[in-house]
Amino acid sequence: MDFREYPDREMLALSLADQIASQLAQQLRSSDETSLCVPGGTSPVPIFETLSGADIDWGRVTVFLGDERWVDGEHKRSNSRLLRRHLLRDRAAAARYIDLYTGAATPDEAAGPLAEAIRPHLPIGVVLLGMGNDMHTASLFPGAPRLAEALAPDAPLVLPIRAEGADEPRITLTRPALADSMHLHLLIMGPEKREALERAQALDPIEAPVRAFLDNATVHWAE
Numbered sequence: 684m685d686f687r688e689y690p691d692r693e694m695l696a697l698s699l700a701d702q703i704a705s706q707l708a709q710q711l712r713s714s715d716e717t718s719l720c721v722p723g724g725t726s727p728v729p730i731f732e733t734l735s736g737a738d739i740d741w742g743r744v745t746v747f748l749g750d751e752r753w754v755d756g757e758h759k760r761s762n763s764r765l766l767r768r769h770l771l772r773d774r775a776a777a778a779r780y781i782d783l784y785t786g787a788a789t790p791d792e793a794a795g796p797l798a799e800a801i802r803p804h805l806p807i808g809v810v811l812l813g814m815g816n817d818m819h820t821a822s823l824f825p826g827a828p829r830l831a832e833a834l835a836p837d838a839p840l841v842l843p844i845r846a847e848g849a850d851e852p853r854i855t856l857t858r859p860a861l862a863d864s865m866h867l868h869l870l871i872m873g874p875e876k877r878e879a880l881e882r883a884q885a886l887d888p889i890e891a892p893v894r895a896f897l898d899n900a901t902v903h904w905a906e
């Protein structure tokens with residue numbers, strides 16, 4: 684795990700957006716296309732807004748979320764709505780986008796088709812993960828009934844998740860889908876998350892799901 688501390692959140696956002704853009708551009712120099720997987724939540728918004736203006740060939744980048752709340756795309760809790768407002772605009776509006784919210788009644792029936800939609804984009808070019816204070820990442824929540832299944836090396840690429848820590852049914856990419864990415868970044872801000880990260884390093888992924896990704900992650904932190 685590579686841990687990078689920044690003087691403030693603005694410097695973190697500018698630097699991380701630049702690192703992601705550079706990694707995507709580098710991949711596009713040797714491949715026809717690449718992929719970018721991003722988290723929902725509030726922390727990544729400044730990174731999205733900087734990244735949306737990056738001068739790369741977005742038409743050859745496929746973007747998708749690492750997880751989604753199973754709510755309509757215009758619902759205030761929708762991560763897809765967050766992306767449309769903060770990332771998929773400016774130059775990045777040209778990106779190809781796979782929406783994890785399919786409109787199906789439940790995430791259970793959407794998981795199979797979404798796995799097939801995601802599969803051609805593996806290994807993901809760049810993955811950005813967030814983390815909750817409970818050490819969840821994506822929608823891999825401690826205590827979730829299907830967490831062990833989602834953490835297994837042979838897990839389906841996409842699974843529905845219901846958990847006490849989640850306000851609504853979720854859909855999430857799983858460990859094999861996320862962990863094998865070419866570049867994996869973890870974004871955390873504030874003292875509580877730094878403390879949670881330190882706890883996670885000593886725990887098993889079943890107790891601290893973010894632990895499943897730390898070995899290959901570059902962690903970006905500011906107060």
Ligand SMILES: O=C(O)[C@H](O)[C@@H](O)[C@H](O)[C@H](O)COP(=O)(O)O
Nearest residue numbers: 722723724725726813814820821
């Ligand atoms: O759907 C989600 O909520 C995210 O994908 C989730 O995994 C997020 O990254 C963490 O909950 C941190 O969220 P904040 O950045 O808002 O603290």
